Amino acid sequence: MASLRIAGILLAAGRGSRFSPDGGCNKLLQPLATGASVLAASARHMLAALPEVVAVVRSGDEATAAELSALGCMVTECPDAHQGMACSLVHGLRQAGYADGWVLALGDMPHVQPATIAALARALEEGADIAAPVHDGKRGNPVAFSRLHLPALLALQGDEGARGIVRNSAVQEVPVDDPGIFRDIDTPADLR
Template sequence: MGSLRLVGVLLAAGRGRRFDASGSCNKLMQPLPAGGTVLAASARHLLAALPEVVAVLRPGDDAAAAELAALGCLVTECADADMGMGCSLVHGLRQSGYADGWVVALGDMPYVQPATIAALAQALEEGADIAAPASEGKRGNPVAFSRRHLPQLLALHGDEGARSIVKQHEVVEVAVNDPGIFRDIDSPADLQ
Protein backbone atom coordinates (compact mmCIF):
# COMPACT_ATOMS: atom_id res chain seq x y z
CA MET A 1 0.00 0.00 0.00
CA GLY A 2 1.19 3.51 -0.70
CA SER A 3 1.59 6.56 1.45
CA LEU A 4 -2.07 7.57 1.69
CA ARG A 5 -4.16 6.43 4.62
CA LEU A 6 -7.15 4.87 2.88
CA VAL A 7 -10.20 3.49 4.66
CA GLY A 8 -13.01 1.30 3.42
CA VAL A 9 -16.51 2.44 4.36
CA LEU A 10 -18.94 -0.48 4.23
CA LEU A 11 -22.54 0.71 4.09
CA ALA A 12 -24.72 -1.95 5.71
CA ALA A 13 -27.48 0.00 7.44
CA GLY A 14 -30.31 -0.35 4.93
CA ARG A 15 -33.48 -2.32 5.54
CA GLY A 16 -33.34 -4.30 2.30
CA ARG A 17 -37.04 -3.89 1.55
CA ARG A 18 -36.66 -5.10 -2.05
CA PHE A 19 -35.36 -8.39 -0.62
CA ASP A 20 -38.06 -8.61 2.08
CA ALA A 21 -40.85 -6.03 2.03
CA SER A 22 -41.46 -6.47 5.77
CA GLY A 23 -37.84 -5.63 6.56
CA SER A 24 -37.71 -8.49 9.06
CA CYS A 25 -35.26 -10.67 7.10
CA ASN A 26 -31.78 -9.14 6.97
CA LYS A 27 -30.51 -9.93 3.48
CA LEU A 28 -26.96 -9.17 4.56
CA MET A 29 -27.00 -12.10 6.98
CA GLN A 30 -28.16 -14.60 4.35
CA PRO A 31 -25.75 -17.40 3.43
CA LEU A 32 -23.96 -17.46 0.10
CA PRO A 33 -23.50 -20.69 -1.87
CA ALA A 34 -19.72 -20.55 -1.32
CA GLY A 35 -20.23 -20.15 2.44
CA GLY A 36 -20.41 -17.21 4.81
CA THR A 37 -22.93 -14.42 4.74
CA VAL A 38 -23.43 -11.68 2.17
CA LEU A 39 -22.09 -9.15 4.67
CA ALA A 40 -19.06 -11.20 5.68
CA ALA A 41 -18.03 -11.66 2.04
CA SER A 42 -18.38 -7.93 1.37
CA ALA A 43 -16.31 -7.09 4.45
CA ARG A 44 -13.63 -9.72 3.78
CA HIS A 45 -13.04 -8.40 0.28
CA LEU A 46 -12.58 -4.86 1.59
CA LEU A 47 -10.30 -6.03 4.38
CA ALA A 48 -8.18 -8.00 1.90
CA ALA A 49 -7.39 -4.77 0.03
CA LEU A 50 -7.46 -2.04 2.70
CA PRO A 51 -5.92 -1.87 6.19
CA GLU A 52 -9.01 -0.32 7.81
CA VAL A 53 -12.73 -0.78 7.28
CA VAL A 54 -15.51 1.17 9.00
CA ALA A 55 -18.81 -0.71 8.80
CA VAL A 56 -21.99 1.31 9.25
CA LEU A 57 -24.98 -0.57 10.67
CA ARG A 58 -28.40 0.41 11.91
CA PRO A 59 -28.86 0.26 15.71
CA GLY A 60 -29.66 -3.12 17.18
CA ASP A 61 -28.16 -5.20 14.37
CA ASP A 62 -26.21 -7.24 16.92
CA ALA A 63 -25.53 -10.34 14.82
CA ALA A 64 -24.08 -8.27 11.99
CA ALA A 65 -22.07 -6.16 14.43
CA ALA A 66 -20.56 -9.25 16.06
CA GLU A 67 -19.70 -10.80 12.70
CA LEU A 68 -18.03 -7.63 11.41
CA ALA A 69 -16.13 -6.99 14.64
CA ALA A 70 -14.80 -10.56 14.56
CA LEU A 71 -13.48 -9.92 11.04
CA GLY A 72 -11.64 -6.79 12.20
CA CYS A 73 -13.97 -4.00 11.08
CA LEU A 74 -14.61 -0.92 13.16
CA VAL A 75 -18.37 -1.21 13.65
CA THR A 76 -20.46 1.90 14.15
CA GLU A 77 -24.22 2.33 14.43
CA CYS A 78 -25.96 5.14 12.61
CA ALA A 79 -28.98 6.30 14.59
CA ASP A 80 -30.30 8.06 11.46
CA ALA A 81 -29.87 5.04 9.16
CA ASP A 82 -33.56 4.91 8.28
CA MET A 83 -33.26 8.43 6.82
CA GLY A 84 -31.24 6.97 3.94
CA MET A 85 -27.89 6.10 2.48
CA GLY A 86 -26.60 9.67 2.60
CA CYS A 87 -26.94 9.70 6.38
CA SER A 88 -25.15 6.36 6.70
CA LEU A 89 -22.33 7.50 4.44
CA VAL A 90 -21.84 10.74 6.38
CA HIS A 91 -21.80 8.75 9.62
CA GLY A 92 -19.11 6.40 8.29
CA LEU A 93 -16.99 9.26 7.01
CA ARG A 94 -17.19 11.04 10.37
CA GLN A 95 -15.85 7.90 12.05
CA SER A 96 -12.88 7.94 9.68
CA GLY A 97 -12.35 11.64 9.09
CA TYR A 98 -8.60 11.22 9.61
CA ALA A 99 -8.27 9.33 6.30
CA ASP A 100 -6.78 10.65 3.07
CA GLY A 101 -9.41 8.81 1.04
CA TRP A 102 -12.17 6.24 1.17
CA VAL A 103 -13.44 3.31 -0.84
CA VAL A 104 -17.20 3.37 -0.32
CA ALA A 105 -18.65 -0.11 -0.68
CA LEU A 106 -22.12 -1.57 -0.29
CA GLY A 107 -22.80 -4.41 2.11
CA ASP A 108 -25.01 -6.17 -0.42
CA MET A 109 -22.27 -6.49 -3.07
CA PRO A 110 -20.35 -9.58 -1.91
CA TYR A 111 -18.87 -10.46 -5.29
CA VAL A 112 -16.64 -7.40 -5.77
CA GLN A 113 -13.12 -8.80 -5.90
CA PRO A 114 -10.32 -7.58 -3.60
CA ALA A 115 -8.20 -6.84 -6.69
CA THR A 116 -10.84 -4.34 -7.84
CA ILE A 117 -10.80 -2.59 -4.47
CA ALA A 118 -6.99 -2.53 -4.51
CA ALA A 119 -7.05 -1.03 -8.01
CA LEU A 120 -9.35 1.78 -6.81
CA ALA A 121 -7.02 2.46 -3.89
CA GLN A 122 -4.09 2.54 -6.31
CA ALA A 123 -5.92 5.09 -8.46
CA LEU A 124 -6.22 7.37 -5.41
CA GLU A 125 -2.52 6.82 -4.67
CA GLU A 126 -1.79 7.93 -8.23
CA GLY A 127 -3.74 11.17 -7.80
CA ALA A 128 -7.34 10.42 -8.72
CA ASP A 129 -9.94 12.38 -6.76
CA ILE A 130 -12.74 9.95 -7.64
CA ALA A 131 -12.23 6.46 -9.05
CA ALA A 132 -14.80 3.89 -10.11
CA PRO A 133 -14.44 0.43 -11.59
CA ALA A 134 -15.60 0.00 -15.17
CA SER A 135 -16.21 -2.95 -17.43
CA GLU A 136 -17.69 -3.11 -20.91
CA GLY A 137 -18.26 0.65 -20.95
CA LYS A 138 -20.25 0.74 -17.70
CA ARG A 139 -19.29 1.97 -14.26
CA GLY A 140 -19.96 -0.09 -11.17
CA ASN A 141 -19.29 -0.10 -7.44
CA PRO A 142 -17.52 0.54 -5.13
CA VAL A 143 -16.38 4.13 -5.65
CA ALA A 144 -13.25 5.72 -4.19
CA PHE A 145 -13.00 9.35 -3.09
CA SER A 146 -10.01 11.44 -2.13
CA ARG A 147 -10.10 13.81 0.83
CA ARG A 148 -10.71 16.68 -1.62
CA HIS A 149 -14.38 15.68 -1.77
CA LEU A 150 -14.91 15.29 1.98
CA PRO A 151 -16.83 18.59 2.43
CA GLN A 152 -19.28 17.64 -0.33
CA LEU A 153 -19.63 14.11 1.01
CA LEU A 154 -20.33 15.37 4.53
CA ALA A 155 -23.07 17.62 3.13
CA LEU A 156 -25.08 14.63 1.87
CA HIS A 157 -28.35 13.87 3.63
CA GLY A 158 -31.38 11.65 3.42
CA ASP A 159 -31.34 8.99 0.74
CA GLU A 160 -28.97 10.99 -1.44
CA GLY A 161 -25.88 8.89 -1.93
CA ALA A 162 -22.68 10.14 -3.52
CA ARG A 163 -24.02 9.75 -7.08
CA SER A 164 -24.57 13.51 -7.41
CA ILE A 165 -20.92 14.17 -6.54
CA VAL A 166 -19.75 11.56 -9.02
CA LYS A 167 -21.86 13.19 -11.75
CA GLN A 168 -20.37 16.65 -11.08
CA HIS A 169 -16.69 15.70 -11.20
CA GLU A 170 -14.13 13.91 -13.30
CA VAL A 171 -14.02 10.21 -12.51
CA VAL A 172 -11.04 8.01 -13.22
CA GLU A 173 -12.47 4.81 -14.61
CA VAL A 174 -10.44 1.79 -13.56
CA ALA A 175 -10.81 -1.02 -16.07
CA VAL A 176 -11.49 -4.32 -14.32
CA ASN A 177 -12.55 -7.81 -15.28
CA ASP A 178 -14.94 -8.19 -12.37
CA PRO A 179 -18.66 -8.84 -12.90
CA GLY A 180 -19.07 -8.34 -9.13
CA ILE A 181 -19.04 -4.56 -9.63
CA PHE A 182 -22.56 -4.84 -11.03
CA ARG A 183 -23.92 -7.65 -8.87
CA ASP A 184 -25.87 -6.81 -5.74
CA ILE A 185 -28.26 -8.86 -3.66
CA ASP A 186 -31.74 -7.40 -4.12
CA SER A 187 -33.87 -10.54 -4.04
CA PRO A 188 -33.57 -14.11 -2.74
CA ALA A 189 -32.85 -15.28 -6.30
CA ASP A 190 -29.67 -13.15 -6.29
CA LEU A 191 -28.19 -15.41 -3.62
CA GLN A 192 -27.74 -18.27 -6.11
Protein backbone atom coordinates in the same frame (compact mmCIF):
# COMPACT_ATOMS: atom_id res chain seq x y z
CA MET B 1 6.33 10.58 -1.15
CA ALA B 2 4.55 8.83 1.72
CA SER B 3 1.66 6.63 0.73
CA LEU B 4 -1.84 7.84 1.45
CA ARG B 5 -3.98 6.38 4.18
CA ILE B 6 -7.00 4.92 2.38
CA ALA B 7 -9.85 3.51 4.46
CA GLY B 8 -12.80 1.43 3.40
CA ILE B 9 -16.33 2.37 4.39
CA LEU B 10 -18.75 -0.53 4.19
CA LEU B 11 -22.39 0.53 4.29
CA ALA B 12 -24.46 -2.16 6.02
CA ALA B 13 -27.28 -0.12 7.58
CA GLY B 14 -30.02 -0.48 4.97
CA ARG B 15 -33.33 -2.19 5.63
CA GLY B 16 -33.28 -4.44 2.55
CA SER B 17 -36.96 -3.83 1.90
CA ARG B 18 -36.84 -5.25 -1.64
CA PHE B 19 -35.41 -8.51 -0.28
CA SER B 20 -37.79 -8.75 2.67
CA PRO B 21 -40.70 -6.31 2.42
CA ASP B 22 -41.88 -7.09 5.96
CA GLY B 23 -38.37 -6.57 7.35
CA GLY B 24 -38.30 -10.04 8.90
CA CYS B 25 -35.16 -11.24 7.10
CA ASN B 26 -31.80 -9.45 7.08
CA LYS B 27 -30.47 -10.06 3.58
CA LEU B 28 -26.92 -9.25 4.66
CA LEU B 29 -26.84 -12.29 6.95
CA GLN B 30 -28.19 -14.71 4.33
CA PRO B 31 -25.79 -17.35 2.98
CA LEU B 32 -24.40 -17.23 -0.53
CA ALA B 33 -23.71 -20.41 -2.51
CA THR B 34 -20.22 -20.40 -0.94
CA GLY B 35 -21.73 -20.64 2.55
CA ALA B 36 -20.47 -17.22 3.62
CA SER B 37 -23.05 -14.57 4.40
CA VAL B 38 -23.55 -11.71 1.95
CA LEU B 39 -22.02 -9.34 4.50
CA ALA B 40 -19.07 -11.58 5.41
CA ALA B 41 -18.10 -11.92 1.74
CA SER B 42 -18.34 -8.15 1.20
CA ALA B 43 -16.31 -7.39 4.33
CA ARG B 44 -13.63 -10.02 3.66
CA HIS B 45 -13.03 -8.65 0.17
CA MET B 46 -12.59 -5.13 1.56
CA LEU B 47 -10.33 -6.31 4.37
CA ALA B 48 -8.17 -8.24 1.89
CA ALA B 49 -7.52 -5.00 -0.02
CA LEU B 50 -7.47 -2.29 2.65
CA PRO B 51 -5.84 -2.17 6.09
CA GLU B 52 -8.79 -0.34 7.70
CA VAL B 53 -12.51 -0.84 7.13
CA VAL B 54 -15.21 1.11 8.95
CA ALA B 55 -18.56 -0.69 8.76
CA VAL B 56 -21.77 1.27 9.35
CA VAL B 57 -24.75 -0.63 10.77
CA ARG B 58 -28.21 0.35 12.04
CA SER B 59 -28.48 1.07 15.75
CA GLY B 60 -29.52 -2.08 17.57
CA ASP B 61 -28.52 -4.46 14.76
CA GLU B 62 -26.38 -6.59 17.03
CA ALA B 63 -26.10 -9.60 14.72
CA THR B 64 -24.69 -7.55 11.86
CA ALA B 65 -22.37 -5.63 14.20
CA ALA B 66 -21.08 -8.83 15.77
CA GLU B 67 -20.35 -10.47 12.41
CA LEU B 68 -18.45 -7.43 11.15
CA SER B 69 -16.53 -6.99 14.38
CA ALA B 70 -15.47 -10.66 14.39
CA LEU B 71 -14.08 -10.19 10.87
CA GLY B 72 -11.93 -7.23 11.95
CA CYS B 73 -13.97 -4.22 10.86
CA MET B 74 -14.33 -1.15 13.03
CA VAL B 75 -18.10 -1.15 13.56
CA THR B 76 -20.12 1.99 14.16
CA GLU B 77 -23.87 2.24 14.70
CA CYS B 78 -25.74 4.96 12.82
CA PRO B 79 -28.74 6.14 14.83
CA ASP B 80 -30.23 7.93 11.81
CA ALA B 81 -29.78 5.17 9.22
CA HIS B 82 -33.53 5.15 8.58
CA GLN B 83 -33.17 8.61 7.00
CA GLY B 84 -31.34 7.18 3.99
CA MET B 85 -28.00 6.06 2.66
CA ALA B 86 -26.49 9.54 2.92
CA CYS B 87 -26.87 9.50 6.72
CA SER B 88 -25.01 6.19 6.93
CA LEU B 89 -22.31 7.42 4.57
CA VAL B 90 -21.80 10.68 6.46
CA HIS B 91 -21.70 8.76 9.75
CA GLY B 92 -19.01 6.43 8.38
CA LEU B 93 -16.97 9.33 7.02
CA ARG B 94 -17.05 11.03 10.41
CA GLN B 95 -15.62 7.85 11.96
CA ALA B 96 -12.94 7.56 9.26
CA GLY B 97 -12.24 11.28 8.84
CA TYR B 98 -8.57 10.68 9.62
CA ALA B 99 -8.02 9.07 6.21
CA ASP B 100 -6.70 10.70 3.02
CA GLY B 101 -9.32 8.92 0.94
CA TRP B 102 -12.06 6.32 1.11
CA VAL B 103 -13.37 3.40 -0.90
CA LEU B 104 -17.14 3.48 -0.39
CA ALA B 105 -18.73 0.05 -0.72
CA LEU B 106 -22.14 -1.50 -0.18
CA GLY B 107 -22.62 -4.45 2.15
CA ASP B 108 -24.93 -6.14 -0.35
CA MET B 109 -22.29 -6.38 -3.10
CA PRO B 110 -20.35 -9.51 -2.10
CA HIS B 111 -19.01 -10.29 -5.57
CA VAL B 112 -16.71 -7.25 -5.88
CA GLN B 113 -13.19 -8.68 -5.95
CA PRO B 114 -10.38 -7.52 -3.63
CA ALA B 115 -8.26 -6.65 -6.70
CA THR B 116 -10.92 -4.12 -7.76
CA ILE B 117 -10.94 -2.48 -4.33
CA ALA B 118 -7.13 -2.38 -4.31
CA ALA B 119 -7.09 -0.84 -7.81
CA LEU B 120 -9.42 1.96 -6.66
CA ALA B 121 -7.23 2.70 -3.64
CA ARG B 122 -4.17 2.71 -5.90
CA ALA B 123 -5.87 5.23 -8.21
CA LEU B 124 -6.32 7.58 -5.24
CA GLU B 125 -2.68 7.10 -4.24
CA GLU B 126 -1.68 8.03 -7.81
CA GLY B 127 -3.63 11.28 -7.70
CA ALA B 128 -7.25 10.56 -8.68
CA ASP B 129 -9.89 12.61 -6.85
CA ILE B 130 -12.65 10.10 -7.67
CA ALA B 131 -12.09 6.62 -9.05
CA ALA B 132 -14.75 4.22 -10.31
CA PRO B 133 -14.38 0.69 -11.67
CA VAL B 134 -15.32 0.01 -15.30
CA HIS B 135 -16.07 -3.41 -16.80
CA ASP B 136 -17.11 -3.87 -20.43
CA GLY B 137 -17.38 -0.09 -20.82
CA LYS B 138 -19.81 0.36 -17.93
CA ARG B 139 -19.20 1.90 -14.49
CA GLY B 140 -20.03 0.07 -11.30
CA ASN B 141 -19.37 0.08 -7.56
CA PRO B 142 -17.57 0.68 -5.24
CA VAL B 143 -16.33 4.24 -5.79
CA ALA B 144 -13.28 5.86 -4.21
CA PHE B 145 -13.00 9.51 -3.15
CA SER B 146 -10.03 11.64 -2.13
CA ARG B 147 -10.13 14.09 0.76
CA LEU B 148 -10.83 16.87 -1.76
CA HIS B 149 -14.46 15.73 -1.83
CA LEU B 150 -14.92 15.38 1.95
CA PRO B 151 -16.94 18.63 2.38
CA ALA B 152 -19.36 17.63 -0.39
CA LEU B 153 -19.64 14.09 0.97
CA LEU B 154 -20.38 15.34 4.49
CA ALA B 155 -23.14 17.58 3.09
CA LEU B 156 -25.05 14.67 1.51
CA GLN B 157 -28.65 14.00 2.51
CA GLY B 158 -31.37 11.54 1.55
CA ASP B 159 -31.05 8.17 -0.11
CA GLU B 160 -28.99 8.91 -3.21
CA GLY B 161 -25.58 8.52 -1.61
CA ALA B 162 -22.67 10.07 -3.51
CA ARG B 163 -24.16 9.55 -6.98
CA GLY B 164 -24.63 13.30 -7.56
CA ILE B 165 -21.01 14.07 -6.72
CA VAL B 166 -19.84 11.40 -9.17
CA ARG B 167 -22.20 12.67 -11.86
CA ASN B 168 -20.91 16.26 -11.54
CA SER B 169 -17.16 15.59 -11.15
CA ALA B 170 -14.21 14.31 -13.11
CA VAL B 171 -13.93 10.57 -12.49
CA GLN B 172 -10.93 8.41 -13.24
CA GLU B 173 -12.26 5.19 -14.68
CA VAL B 174 -10.33 2.12 -13.55
CA PRO B 175 -10.67 -0.84 -15.95
CA VAL B 176 -11.29 -4.10 -14.07
CA ASP B 177 -12.06 -7.67 -15.05
CA ASP B 178 -14.79 -7.91 -12.44
CA PRO B 179 -18.50 -8.25 -13.28
CA GLY B 180 -19.09 -8.22 -9.50
CA ILE B 181 -19.10 -4.41 -9.67
CA PHE B 182 -22.68 -4.67 -11.00
CA ARG B 183 -24.04 -7.49 -8.80
CA ASP B 184 -25.92 -6.63 -5.65
CA ILE B 185 -28.30 -8.75 -3.61
CA ASP B 186 -31.82 -7.36 -3.95
CA THR B 187 -33.95 -10.52 -3.93
CA PRO B 188 -33.57 -14.10 -2.62
CA ALA B 189 -32.87 -15.23 -6.22
CA ASP B 190 -29.70 -13.07 -6.22
CA LEU B 191 -28.14 -15.30 -3.53
CA ARG B 192 -27.44 -18.03 -6.13
